Every structure is written in C-alpha cells, then in structure tokens.
Amino acid sequence: xxxxxxxxxxxxxxxxxxxxxxxxxxxxxxxxxxxxxxxxxxxxxxxxxxxxxxxxxxxxxxxxxxxxxxxxxxxxxxxxxxxxxxxxxxxxxxxxxxxxxxxxxxxxxxxxxxxxxxxxxxxxxxxxxxxxxxxxxxxxxxxxxxxxxxxxxxxxxxxxxxxxxxxxxxxxxxxxxxxxxxxxxxxxxxxxxxxxxxxxxxxxxxxxxxxxxxxxxxxxxxxxxxxxxxxxxxxxxxxxxxxxxxxxxxxxxxxxxxxxxxxxxxxxxxxxxxxxxxxxxxxxxxxxxxxxxxxxxxxxxxxxxxxxxxxx
Ligand SMILES: Nc1nc2c(ncn2[C@@H]2O[C@H](COP(=O)(O)OP(=O)(O)O)[C@@H](O)[C@H]2O)c(=O)[nH]1
Ligand SMILES: [Mg+2]
Numbered sequence: 001x002x003x004x005x006x007x008x009x010x011x012x013x014x015x016x017x018x019x020x021x022x023x024x025x026x027x028x029x030x031x032x033x034x035x036x037x038x039x040x041x042x043x044x045x046x047x048x049x050x051x052x053x054x055x056x057x058x059x060x061x062x063x064x065x066x067x068x069x070x071x072x073x074x075x076x077x078x079x080x081x082x083x084x085x086x087x088x089x090x091x092x093x094x095x096x097x098x099x100x101x102x103x104x105x106x107x108x109x110x111x112x113x114x115x116x117x118x119x120x121x122x123x124x125x126x127x128x129x130x131x132x133x134x135x136x137x138x139x140x141x142x143x144x145x146x147x148x149x150x151x152x153x154x155x156x157x158x159x160x161x162x163x164x165x166x167x168x169x170x171x172x173x174x175x176x177x178x179x180x181x182x183x184x185x186x187x188x189x190x191x192x193x194x195x196x197x198x199x200x201x202x203x204x205x206x207x208x209x210x211x212x213x214x215x216x217x218x219x220x221x222x223x224x225x226x227x228x229x230x231x232x233x234x235x236x237x238x239x240x241x242x243x244x245x246x247x248x249x250x251x252x253x254x255x256x257x258x259x260x261x262x263x264x265x266x267x268x269x270x271x272x273x274x275x276x277x278x279x280x281x282x283x284x285x286x287x288x289x290x291x292x293x294x295x296x297x298x299x300x301x302x303x304x305x306x307x308x309x310x311x312x
Contacts, residue, residue: 004290005296005299005300005305005306007282007290008280008282008290008293008296008297008300009299009300009303009305010258011257011258011280011282011283011300012257012263012297012300012301013303014258014259014260014261014263015047015048015260015261015262015263015264015301016300016301016302016303017303018046018047018261019043019044019047019264019301019302019303020076020302020303022043022046022047023040023043023072023075023076024072026039026040026043026072030069030070031067031068031069031070032061032062032065032066032067032068032069032070033066033067037058037061037062037066040058040061040075041054041055041058044057044058044079044264047262047264048233048234048262048263048264048265048268049083049264049265049267049268050234050265050267050268050271050272052268052271052272053086053267053268053271057079057082057083060082061075061078061079061082064078065078076302076303076304077302077304079298079302080298080299080301080302080304081298083267083298083301083302084294084295084297084298084299086267086270086271087266087267087270087277087292087294087295087297087298088294088295089270089274090252090270090274090275090276090277090292090294091276091277091292091293091294092251092276092277092278093278093291094223094251094278094279094291096126096129096131096186096187097222100217100219100220100222101181101184101185101186102134102177102180102181102184102185102186102187102188103186103187103188103222103223104177104180104187104188104190104213104217104220104221104222104223105122105187105188105189105190105221105222105223105224105225106190106192106209106210106213106221106223106224106225106247107119107189107190107191107192107224107225107227108192108194108206108224108225108226108227108243108246108247108249109194109226109227109228109229109239109243110194110195110229110239111142111193111194111195112194112229113194113227113228113229113239113255114227114229114253114255114256114281115139115191115192115194115227116139116145116148116149116152116191117152117255117281117284118225118227118253118255118279118281118289119135119149119152119189119191120135120149120152120153120155120156120158120286121279121281121286121287121288121289122189122279122289123135123152123153123156123158123187123189124156124158124286124287124289125289126186126187127156127157127158131186131187132183132184132185132186132187133158133159133185133186133187133188133189134158134159134160134161134176134179134180134183134185134187134188134189135149135153135158135159135160135161135188135189135190135191136160136161136172136173136176136177136188136189136190136191137149137150137160137161137162137163137172137191138169138172138173138176138190138191138192138193138209139169139191139192139193139194140163140164140165140166140167140168140169140172140193141169141193141195142165142193143165145165145191145193146160146162146163146165149162149191150162152286155286156286161175161176161179163175169192169193169205169208169209170205170208170209170212171212173190173209173212173213174212174216176188176190177212177213177216177217177220178216181216181217190209190213190221192205192206192209193205199242202246203245203246206243206246206247207246207247210224210247210248223250223251224247224248224249224250224251225249225250225251225252225253225278226239226240226243226244226249226251226252226253226275227252227253227255228240228252228253228254228255228269229255229256229260230254230255230256230257230259230260230262230263230265230266230281231256231259231260231261231262232262232265233262233265234262234265234268236265236269237265237268237269237272240252240269240273240275244273249275250275250276251275251276251277251278252269252275252276252277252278253277253278253279253280253281254266254277254279254280254281254292255280255281256281257280257281257282258281258282258283258288263301264301266297277292278291278292279291279292280292280297
C-alpha cells in the first residue's frame, strides 16, 4: 500500500527534525575533521541513540571519510544505512503459530505506556487476518482499566473477558484462558496492570499471571510483549531491565512513536538487548499499528525518502 512509509516518516518527524536540524547547522560542504565528528557525536547522543551506538557510528564514519569532503546528504545516508544494520538484527515479523491454540500473548509494561491500546490494535490486526480472537482485561487494578478495553472490544468486535474492579487478575486470567481454550480461539491477548504500589507487588502479580497461563498450557504464554512509550527516551532501558527480571520478555512494541522526539532510543535498545521489535504504535486509533521495519525506520529517522518499493 503506497503511503505507509510516508505515514511512518511523518510519525517520526518530531525525532527526525531534531536530528536533521542538528546536522544542517553543522555541515555545508567541507572536509570531515575531528571537530565535525565531535559535534556530530553530540547530536546523535542528544537524539537518544545512546552513547555506545553514537560512538560506534562516528568511529565508522571517521574510518570511511576522515579528511575527505562530505555533504550533508552523504552523512544522512551513511547514518541511515548504519542504523538500519543495527536494527535489522531486531526486525522480525510477528508470527501466530497455528499449532498453539489459542496462541497466548501476554502484554506487560508500565502504567500509561500504551498496553491497553496496543491490545486493541493487535486484536484488530488478527481479526483482519480472519483469526478468532479474544482478550482479557487483566488490569483490574484501575477501575477504568477494564472498561477501557471493553469499549475497544465493542468498537472492533472482539470479545473481552472482564471482571469487576478489584477482581483477582490471576483468577480472571484463568477464566479467560479456559474460555479461549474451549472456544478453540486462534489468539488470546492478555492485558495486565502496570503500576502497583511497588515493584514487589508488580512482580508478584505478573509472575502469578504468567504461571496461571503456563499451568493451562505449558508452552504458553507464547509471546510476552513489553510495551514501551517512545516518549520516555532513555528511561526505556531501565523498563526493559525491570520487566525482564519479572517475566520472560520475548519482544517489544514501541508505542507513541508519533508523539515522541526521542524515538532514537530504539537504536540503543536494539544494540543492548537484542530483543525483537515487532510493532510500532503510530497513533491512538485501532489501525495505528505497523510492523517494525528497520530500513524504513532508519530512513524516516534521518528524514530521508526511500526509492521504489517500501516492502508492503
Ligand atoms: N499518540 C499515541 N498515543 C498512544 C499510542 N498508544 C497509546 N496511546 C495513548 O496513550 C495513553 C495511554 O495508553 P493505554 O493503552 O491506556 O496505556 P496502558 O496504561 O499501558 O494500558 C492513551 O491516551 C492512549 O490513547 C500511540 O501509538 N500513539
Ligand atoms: Mg491499561
């Protein structure tokens, strides 16, 4: 479908304009000297790519072009290609395995990251693929948590398993898994709460939900997706570390790419954790979810266009 790359590029404009403005102020046409390299490194670090990635990119650029003439376009292209190489390692298409019925996806993440919205987007996506889908409103901690998903369910035509506010989430999840099993649903998406009084409470609850799922199907949950809010920048690193201690995170979803100026953080996350990035959230609507594509993301990040085919 034409236009999806433009949509991604527009979504990334807050981040890319920061990088591109920095670059534009830097270089007209001159030889690549140490001063430019230092300034360039600072721009990359300020753009949330992370210190380690930024240093590597600069070292590679230096090795290739030091003391030679270079244009702004060449630098952008170089960065886009190098960043794409890093991100290719975490580009992986999300697969619902047919042999697992239901294929159970558990969503985790801090409060406000975009979990519930992503649950709705995923349900819609699988429904569009003609799969039978259910979800569980496992955030019984917030009074509005379950109502929010219920409303989405009505809107997109997907059944939502809910309990009253304050219901024990683990028993709700048990009931939801049973229901999806007996209906032989293709996919079951489990929403969870993010903020509990403290980390111990969160660990306890997510651990319990994980075990309840596993008890009913020892191969499940088949995916544990950590939803990260792209606007939090470097803080995303500590969230990956925290949640990886609690559950076996199998992949990432980066929400709110469209409202972030810090989407560059993905590059550092990819380098450090090597977790697949499956999806990007590009808005608040049910359709505003795209598969993560390394090259498109990198080019969008540098405000560049891609010629020809954009892989979709
Ligand atoms: N712009 C934008 N907003 C989003 C996106 N994903 C979620 N949101 C908004 O972020 C807020 C928190 O989302 P929610 O799904 O309730 O987060 P949760 O607490 O993790 O379940 C809501 O206002 C959502 O509409 C996204 O990809 N883009
Ligand atoms: Mg929620």
